[in-house]
Each structure stands twice: as C-alpha cells, then as structure tokens.
Amino acid sequence: MLIVMKPDATPTDIERVLETIEKLGYKPHTLPGANRTAIGITGNDGSVDPAHFENMPGVADAIRVTKPYKLISKDLRPEKSVVKVGTATIGGDELAIIAGPCAIESFDQVFSVAEAVAESGAKFFRGGAFKPRTSPYAFQGKGEEGLRILAQVRDQFGLNIVTEAMDERGVDLVEKYGDCIQIGARNMQNFSLLKYVGKTRKPVLLKRGLSATLDELLLAAEYIMAEGNYDVILCERGIRSFGTHARNTLDLSIVPAIHNVSHLPVIVDPSHGTGRNYMVKPMARAGVAVGADGLIIEVHSNPDQALCDGAQALTPRQYLELFKEVQAIHQALLPIAV
C-alpha cells in the first residue's frame, strides 16, 4: 500500500496518516517529493484496506502495490532521488565521479592518487580497507588502519569517502570514518547485512551481483529501505557471461531499465565492469552517454604494482583524460535533457 498526499497536505495531515499506519501495526516510510509526499507501508502480512486512509484529510490516493517492490518505485517518488553523500550529492544534474585505488595500501599510495582525484574536480574518493578476495590467501585489506588513511584524505582534500564494508563490524567502522557504505557485488544478497546497513543513517552504494536480475537488485535496495534508510545508490559493475574479452560484461542497459521503474540514482563501474585498462575510458564514456548519474573508477599511481586489480586501474594521467571526455559528453547531452 502506498499513500499519496495532496500537494497541499499539511504536516498535520501527514502526521495523522503516519499515526494511523502505526496504529495498524505497520511501518510508514515517508518520501517527500518535489510536488507531493508519498508514504509507503511495509510490515503488513496481507493486503491493507484502503478504506483506512481514503477519507483522511490531505490524502490524494491509496494505491495497492502490485509489483514486488514498493519503496524503490517511481510510484512512491516520481522524480529521481538526489542522495546526499558527505558534502556532495549523487543523482542531481552534476555527474558524480568517485575515483581512487582498489585497495588502500599505504598513506603515500593513497595520497598520490587523492591529489589527482581532487585536481580533476571529482568530489568522491574510493578505496577499500576491507577487500572481498576470492582466495583466503590474497591480500585482505588494511582494515581500520586503511579507514584512518581515508579519513585523512577527506580532511586534506575535502573528498567524500566511499568504502566497502563486508560485515557488521565493518559497517560500524565505515559509519565512523567514511561518508558512504559500499556493499559489494558478492554481498548484494547478504540479506542480514542489507538489513544492518538499513538501520544506519549513512548512504549506501549497492553494487549489482554478478548474476543478479533487475528485480533482485531492486529488491536488495528494498531490503535496505524497508529498514528506514532511503539513501541508496545503485551500481552496475558487470555481469557474468560467456565472454572472455573482458573480465565481466558491463550491462549498460540496466541504467535505463532502473530509471524506468525506480527513483534511485545509478552509477557505473567500468573498472570492475571490464577488468581491462584500455576499456575503462570508452566504457566510462558509454556509461555517461547511457544516462548514468556517475562513475566509480579505479586509479593507481603505479598499476603494475597494485596489490589488487592492477590490470584495470588507470594511471592518474589516464584518469584525467577520462574525466575530460565524460564531462564533454555530459555537457553535450545537457541541452537535450536526456
């Protein structure tokens, strides 16, 4: 069930709807929009009787939800969500560029990259302190020490920090040191973890699983939002296919597919999405041209010696070229209002 308020509904009208929902034993989710507020209802086992709401002051409509998701839906908020991440936003007119190394290796490594990222004009910095590695014997990240280095990057360069958490302890730490909690592709259906980050008040960057369908991705976001955290950014990072020319198959068609049904912003990761240095720039351009709200890019000052994913990292110079190219496309498309 979804309650759409009239454009002129008062705060008291809204308050009364919320009270009614809670009295019925359900959970209300208020999403104010540009022209009207809508309130999603979760926690109901069966269907909710619209009669409870239809005649309440300020209520425009009580709509039964037929799709598997509620809170991610444009039915709830017709215009795109703009998510605040630290001092900047993702989902607005400006392209959100998140750049940085795959893994935090050392203070010097991180700072040399952060300098280039700040210079480009990007507002977000990425870097992993907890690394989900296929092998237990591979470098697993520097943990809290890495997060402290990231916090210094924010202090020094004013960049907002996006970094992954793999479990509850990690979420607590990223909440403390970072600005946005990344949930990796392998944890996209770690439902316990999704519920946990749903209870934090930090925005969440949710990466699509390697074989996740559109609905599975949207419902993973729904898990987070159902707990009360509505600041979710989706990320396409490549799917598993039979192909071998790239490490993954970057499925850009999911960007218009998401925008078609959801108000959530979506960014593209051409670094993991291709795994090949020479493909990152063209696929980043394609990601912006298709209408993504931003990009997440791996940059390393010395890709050959990266402890993780060196084959896909750009040098700072390549990154600056990429930044220029994608801005050119973004500018070219602005007047067309894609």
Next chain:
Amino acid sequence: MLIVMKPDATPTDIERVLETIEKLGYKPHTLPGANRTAIGITGNDGSVDPAHFENMPGVADAIRVTKPYKLISKDLRPEKSVVKVGTATIGGDELAIIAGPCAIESFDQVFSVAEAVAESGAKFFRGGAFKPRTSPYAFQGKGEEGLRILAQVRDQFGLNIVTEAMDERGVDLVEKYGDCIQIGARNMQNFSLLKYVGKTRKPVLLKRGLSATLDELLLAAEYIMAEGNYDVILCERGIRSFGTHARNTLDLSIVPAIHNVSHLPVIVDPSHGTGRNYMVKPMARAGVAVGADGLIIEVHSNPDQALCDGAQALTPRQYLELFKEVQAIHQALLPIAV
C-alpha cells in the same frame, strides 16, 4: 607448502613438524589419510623454504603448491574425505540423502515430512529456519522456534539435521540445535561468514553460488578450512544461464570436476537446481549416476500450500519413488566402482 609424512611416521615426527611450522609463524593443518598424513601450511606471505622440513624424521616430501588452493586439494589427501555429520557420514560408500521441506512452517508440517524421510531410510533431514528471500516482504523463516522443531525431529526420528545459517547469530544457533551448518548459494562469497563457520566445529554444507566458477567454489571451501574446520561438503544447486525451461541450470559436470582436484565430498540439489517438480526425479537420478556423494531433496506434504518453493517440492510419495530409483542406480554402479 605441503608436508607429506611417510606412512610409518610416528606421532612424535608429526608433532615436531607442527612445532616447526608454528615456530616459523605459520599455521599447520593436519589431514590424516588412509595411508599417510599430510600437513598443509597457511599464513605464509611468500613461499616457504622446503629446507626447513626435508630432513626431518618421518617427512617424505615438502611440496610447493602452485594452485590457488591448498587444503581442499587431493595433493593434501588423495582419497575422498568422509565427513561425519551427527551420527552418519557423507562421502563414503553409502549415498547420503538429505530430505525435508524448504522452510520450517509448523510442527505438524515438519513431522509429517520427517516420518516419510525416516521411513525411506535416509539419515539426514533438511528444513530452513532462516530463509534468504529475494524480497524483504516474503516469509523470512521461523528462526529459533524453527530450529527447536528440527531438534525434536532429531530426537524423535534419529535424523541428522542440516539447516542454513545466514549470519553469525544464525551460526551460533545452528551450532546449538543442528548437526550441519548450510551456507546458501547467495552467501558463498560472504567471506566474513565463511571465516566464522571455519571457527566452529560443526560440518558445513557449502552451496555453489549462482554464477560461481569451480575455483571460486573451491576457494570458498578453502576459506572455511583455512580457519581449521575441515569438515566441508560441497553442493551443486544450479547456475544462472539464459535457459528458461528450468529455474536454474543444474551443472552436473562440476561433480567429476570437483572429484578430479579435491578430496571433499559433493552432493547435488535437484530441487533448487531445476525448480520444477517433474524434473527433480530425473535430475536426482542423473546426479547419482554422475558420481555425487548424495542428494538434497525438498519434500512437502502439501506442495501447493508451501510458504516457499512449492513448485519444486516432491510429495512424500514422489520422494519415496525417487529414493528407490537412485538407490537402484547406486547399486548398479557399485560393482563398476565408478
């Protein structure tokens, strides 16, 4: 590094090797085999010098490991592992049949199925108390109450309980009530959870992720074993493909592929692997014919009213037919010693 002891090595010889490994700051993993004991070494950053071990009494060989995995490997234990689960085993000559409902719904539902399972002669009972569901609004399982019902099934029927855990709290509870901790396909690369179950002393049933390669599956098992829990059973449960005639594509070729490189037992799940009632029996037969060490089968006394995955559940009668058919194949292949 892998230390192979001579067949006549004494406990003292083995003890000395373990001490040497620990003195070097590494972690030893002792896997006694039918003819000889081998000791895997983990925790080393670079390569280990074989000279430390080559001249020690009882040592037959010190072998450098070139593959990405160590402990799952037949290099460490050439014969298949037989894993003890409660009062029975998986991996030996007998086919291990694990049967039961998808989700624990009620005492009556569970007991009516358990009766059929016990009657068939199967030694393991399955049933989910924690259900990883694509939607946050779907039935999430009965939690600890469900586990208590499962414990009663064990008491009443002598069946050993295999049940899924989705997070650390769940692992603690399954350790308390069950006999085998199942890690689901969606958590196969939830590395924090793998490490956590690696520290328990209950056997682990590890299901292959929907798009996991052979190496990714083996390395997920390696995560568990590297923590000291060597009782791992692998499970093929269908992969994602373009196909639509079944819910997943049951990839039976991974059974000989696993047996080719690993000593771990592997079972097949034709219920999730097909998602279609009418395919479960033929694919169960195929799973046994290909050489799997067992099957995990969903049975429901009233599939039409199942809260979860009813389309793939067998009735008790269908299950008993399946049991008879797979035993016929198992018997037919015994003299051939496949």
Next chain:
Amino acid sequence: MLIVMKPDATPTDIERVLETIEKLGYKPHTLPGANRTAIGITGNDGSVDPAHFENMPGVADAIRVTKPYKLISKDLRPEKSVVKVGTATIGGDELAIIAGPCAIESFDQVFSVAEAVAESGAKFFRGGAFKPRTSPYAFQGKGEEGLRILAQVRDQFGLNIVTEAMDERGVDLVEKYGDCIQIGARNMQNFSLLKYVGKTRKPVLLKRGLSATLDELLLAAEYIMAEGNYDVILCERGIRSFGTHARNTLDLSIVPAIHNVSHLPVIVDPSHGTGRNYMVKPMARAGVAVGADGLIIEVHSNPDQALCDGAQALTPRQYLELFKEVQAIHQALLPIAV
C-alpha cells in the same frame, strides 16, 4: 489446428480429412500413433475454423493449437516417436549408442574405431566428412571421400551412419551415402538448411544451438517437420555458460523438458558437452539416468593425434567401459519404467 481421429477411424475417414485440409489450401501432416491418428495442419495464415472438421466421420476432436509449435507436440502424438535410422531405431526401449571419431581422417583410423564400436554392440557410427570449424584455416574435413569411407563402414560392420551436412550440397551427399543427416549446433537456426532437410526423406539428428532455448530448439525441429520430414531426433550437446571447468555446460534438464512437451526422441552428446575426456563417462551415465534415448560419443584410436577435438575423444577401451556402465544404468531403470 490439430485433428484427432477416433481409434476406429477408417483409412477413408482419414483420407477425407486430408482432402478437406488440402481443399482449404492448407498442408496436412499425418502422424499415426499407437491408439489413434492425429493430423496437424500448417500453411494457414490465421486460425482454422473447427467447424470444417467436427462433424466429419471418424473425427474425435479438432483442437486449436495455442503453443508456438504444432508437429513436435505430444498433443499430436502422445507417445514417444520411434525413429527408424537405417536398420535400427532411436526412441524405443533400446538405448541408441552412436559412436565414432570426430572427423573422418583416413580409412585406417575409421576402421580401427568402427571395429570397437561394432564389437560393443552399438548400432550407429558417427564421423564428420564436413567439419564446421571456428577457423577457416583448420582442417575442414575430407568431404565426399570421407563419406565413401563411411559407406564402407556400413557395408563392413552393419553400422548405420550418422554424419553432418553443412549446406545443400552436403545434404545431397549425406542422403546418398549416410543413414541420418546431422545438423550441427551452429546451423540449428540456419532456417534455409532446415527447410532443405525437411524435404529429404532421411532422418535428421538436430543438435541444440549453443545458446538455444527449449522453444527455439523445438521450433527448429518444427521447421523440418513442417516440410514433411517427421523423422527428427534432438540432441543436447552443451550450452554456453560462464563456466570454465568444461568446454560447454551439458544441460541435462532439457531431456525431461523435451519429453514433457514433445514426442521426439532426444539423445545426449557428452563429448562435445564437456570437451574433457575424464568427464565423458560420468556425464554419459548421467545422460542415460536422466532418461535420454541415446548417446553420441567421440572415439578415436589415438586421441592425442586427432585432427579435431582430441581432448574429448575416448580411446576404444574407455568407450567399451562407458558402454558397459550406461547399459547397467539402463537395465537398472527398466523395471522402474522411467
């Protein structure tokens, strides 16, 4: 539209129905079954009015077809089709084993393999004279010379010859020298070629394309049958997936899926389906256990020196073991009447 005749319909009744169909400008397809004859109608643009047939003598029912296929359907013939191939059959109680080398290389190579195949008791011999090779620079087959060698195999050993044609000229030659025309996976949707073999009177072995869905495979068979050739045998030979432990992913679940909707027999190709010598036996066993009507197996007297697909070819000795194992399974399942 599908006309089902009464069990006691006379040849004259049937003849009249055929005449009526032809008078309407359509094409009748008569498929006599065990208990009744059914007549499929193709060539109609829109729907056919059942009133034309309902009151005709001997007509039991005139059924509108709602599925995309007509002639492959169990609606037309409820019991499985038994296809005559030379002096033997595929689809009956006996397991059809088709064995031989990937490519015809020389008289000696072919005869040494044919000896083993004949010795096993198999009734079909395979071997490619026209080879669809990924590279234009790879061995393309010996053409008509190869077909002549195959004809000698039939003369000498009484084996029925199954061999691939890639184009119309090839079809004409295979019709002349062989007993069954194989259409390869890469040509499964070469619709011009399907129509062409539909006009021959030799049985056709149609291999599933590497990414063909069930419906696409069935409709490819329908292309052949719509031209009047009803002797089609389907073949699962592995699909493309992300997996790397085998060359393809043998999708055995398509066997019960086909038997669920179609009367056509289906065989399994574990050689191409895995591309790995050590997997052929276990997957052949699984193919028989799942209910396939036969197997097609690559055998080479010297796999290391095969001009084509040596990695998957069995030695004659391995082939004889396989034959014994799959017969054991076939025997074990006979009393169960799978």
Next chain:
Amino acid sequence: MLIVMKPDATPTDIERVLETIEKLGYKPHTLPGANRTAIGITGNDGSVDPAHFENMPGVADAIRVTKPYKLISKDLRPEKSVVKVGTATIGGDELAIIAGPCAIESFDQVFSVAEAVAESGAKFFRGGAFKPRTSPYAFQGKGEEGLRILAQVRDQFGLNIVTEAMDERGVDLVEKYGDCIQIGARNMQNFSLLKYVGKTRKPVLLKRGLSATLDELLLAAEYIMAEGNYDVILCERGIRSFGTHARNTLDLSIVPAIHNVSHLPVIVDPSHGTGRNYMVKPMARAGVAVGADGLIIEVHSNPDQALCDGAQALTPRQYLELFKEVQAIHQALLPIAV
C-alpha cells in the same frame, strides 16, 4: 605469414611477391594501407618459410602469425579500414547511420520510413526481405518483391541499401538489388554461407552470434576475407545472458576489444540489442560514445502494427531525436580524437 612491404615498394615489387606466393601454391591477400602495403598469405597447411621473401626487393618484413586470425588483424593493416558501401563509407570520420524497418512489408510502409531516414541525413537504409524467424509459421519476408522495393528506395532517396541474405539464392539476389549483404546473428557460423559471400564483391555486414566470443566473430570475418572479400563490417547486436530486463545484453565492450586487434569497422545495433523501444536511444548514445563506427536502427511508421519486432522499433520522430543526440556525442568526442 604476413609480408610487410616498405613504404617505397613499387608495384613491381608487390607483383613479384604475389607471384612467389602463388608459385608456392598459396593465396595472397593484398591490403594497401595509408603508409605501406601488407600481404597476407593463406592456403598454407604448415608454416611458410620467411626465407622465400626476406631478401626480395621492397619487402620490409616477413612476419609469422601466432594468432588464430590473419587478415582481420591490425598487424596486416594498422589503421582502421574504411569500407565503401554504395556511394558512402563505413569506418571513416563520419558516423554511419543505417535505419529502416525490421521487415519490408509494403511499398507505402517502406517509403514513409525512408523519407524520415533521408531527411535525417543518414546514408543507409535497412529492411529485411528474407527474415530468419524462430517459428516456421511466422512471417518469412517478401523475398525478391521486397528487394525490388528497396531498390526503389535507393533510386528515390539515394540511400544505400543494407539487407540480409540467408542462403546462396538470397546472396545472389541481394548482390543484384542491394549495396551491402547482411549476415544475421544466427548465420554467423554458417561457414558455407560465409565462404559464399566471401566470393562476392559486395561489402558484408556480419552480425555477432548470440553467444559468439570475440575470436569466433573475428574468425567468421576471416572466413569471408580468406575468400578474397575484404569489405567486412562487424556488428554487435546483443548477446544471450540470464538478464530479462532487455531481450538481449548489448555488449558494448566488444567495440574497443575489436578496435584493439582488428582494422575492421564495427557498428552497434541497439534495436535488436535491447528489444525495448525506450532503451534504444540511450544505448545508441552509449554505442557512439564507446567508439562504434555507426549504428543500425529499426524505424517503423507504426510500430504497433509491425509484422516483426514492433516492440523495439522507433517512430520516425523518435529516430530523428536519436539522430540528433548521437551526433551531439560524436561532435563532442571529435576534438578528443577518441
């Protein structure tokens, strides 16, 4: 083997190399480039001795080919090939836009679309006279009558005609009426057909098969070129994956992958690549941004009533918007010289 001539090699030098190749019993393939001519050699069974050529006048180098392909390779022609199609080109600085209906249905339907295509400034018109349809009962195209309508479009609007052939008779007809022979995805590995178009002198648009790897696509082009037809344009049109939000997964990363190893131009088909009207524009933009040499777009004046693929066809108005948007991106990237 590949013979690279010096920049100042004379026609006589080249002639002598060709004669030597032919005398050895091989086939020479001359590809003149911007700075030098290279000559590929095919028809050799084993390796060719470079000593035959190294000391000949005008020869710069004789290079052994280690990759599976020769003629498609940038080793043979380092700069991109510009393929002449009728009165225009594909592969040069200008974006090649090929637009038109899926199938030729009638003179009026075709002319109303052709008007919009000509108005946009596009230089190529598409439309199928022979339609490869999954079902034998679906509309199969108007055949030669359709081709005659296409020839009238060329006469009237000066548009160059790109249209599919499915067999040898079709190739002969397209050669007669059209400007470019399209080989569809389902025929990408119809090697007999590839050889046949390799003997024509019309350019060939070769679409990637639904599950073709990069190498398989390149080797299919190599089949055509090995016969002497070097005017090949590749086309990405979506691959089969598990995804359901689009009909296929448009794999744009293959564009830089092709440009990385081959001199052949490559275009993108966002219509078949997505199968969804609302995705065609964004994916067309992405295709241009990634660096494709052109686009092929389905346009229908009345998509709801199209006999084929209506769900993906753009209206003429949508097509004109798309044209504007992709030109804006093309212009934005020109100064960057992607």
